Amino acid sequence: MGQTEDSLLDTAIIRTLQLDGRESILDLARALGVSRHVIAERLRMLTERDGLRVVAALDPGVAGHHVLTHSMVSVDGPVAPTAEEVARLPNAVFVSIASGERPLVFESRHSSSRELLETLESVRAIPGVREIRVTTYVDVLRGFFVAQSRNEISLDELDRELITALQSDGRASYRALAEVVHRSPSAVRSRVQRLITAGVIRIAAIKSGGLSSNRFATGLGIALAGRSDPVRKFILESESIEFAARSHGAYDFVATAVGPSSTEVLAAIEALRGLDEVATVETWTHFNLVKEDYTRAIGRV
The missing domain is CATH 1.10.10.10 (Winged helix-like DNA-binding domain superfamily/Winged helix DNA-binding domain)
Known part of the structure; x- marks a missing residue:
């Protein structure tokens, strides 16, 4: 199996395990048309080389987290030290170093708006932080921790x-x-x-650490020019959009487009820009995932 074929197979395995993390190796082999040995070997490579993990995520509501936010931070100087500081905050569940004028992206969960303000105060106190742009999730449409129903x-x-x-x-x-x-x-x-x-937990695959050659991820900040329904429909039907939330604040939707190459991701972005109801799509490329951890919530059940 060539490198391109391996990349496509890895993407198919990850996407399948994002739907059901407990899918057996036999069922994966049958669904993807390869042998059990090939699936087992690719899983080993994805785990050891690319940091793939299959874990259970607790529904935010079960954990008492009713305020979910997406923040983008302007930083003076190198971003990595600031990102590491943000990653130490217990409310931060996702921290990434990205492209653009706000190269530090993080998601956080909170029991109340007051707790959110306290977290933002902690971030502003970190040396080098110049500005924080906050968007609040109203409805998470797609994502690792989102169950079909509760x-x-x-x-x-x-x-x-x-x-x-x-x-x-x-x-x-x-x-x-x-x-x-x-x-x-x-x-x-x-x-x-x-x-x-x-819907208390959802078991699925997530990638950890540095992004690999077969996973190109781009964040999307979508502003509407019309009704939200066509954009919502596009997001739910797109195979390239891994995460999406209806939101208010800086953006009307926040999403992440993922694919084995920039070509696939760009095609999804261009299709999104082609919708009459979309005013603008701001993009940022994720270079390094500093933190992706949804497990801390169990202590609050």
Whole structure:
């Protein structure tokens, strides 16, 4: 299998695991038309070389996080030291070094607007920070931590233990999970399926650390010139848009377009710009993911 074929297969594996992180190697092989050995080898490469992780993300509402924001920061001097400082903040779940005049991008979650203000005050106190542009998410349309639906259920200690274990390894076998929580594999399977079905957790693949040659990611800040429905429809149907949120503040939508090459990402951006309802699309390229961690929320359940 050539390098281009490997890249396309890796992209297909990641996209499949973003839909269902617990998809078996056999099912992946059948769906993608290759052998189990090839899937196992590509998964090993993606994990060891590219930092692919499959983990459980807790629904923000379950964790008491009702204010979700996207911030872009102007920085004097090198960006990396400031990004590392922001990454240490407990409310920051995503931190990236990007292109553009605001090269530090971070997402944060908060229990209230007051907690958001406290986080922004902490960021402004970091040496080198000149300006912060904040956009608040109103409705997350696509994303790693977004379930298809949410049902209210009560969580007990067993649920918490399973969530914690799955946040470390979302593909852990039911037998391995059973050993952690001292229950039978069948009881663990039932609990995990209950948590997933209720939308309490979503188990999916995320990339960590530096971006690889087969994952070109560009942030999008979309301003509307008309109704939002056609833009929402485009976002939900596009195979290139990995994350998107309806928002207010600097942008009407914030999204991330991802593909194995800049050509694929550019095609999605151009199609988006072609919509009559879109006024402008501001873009920034993600160069390095400093932090992508949605696991801290379990302590607040």
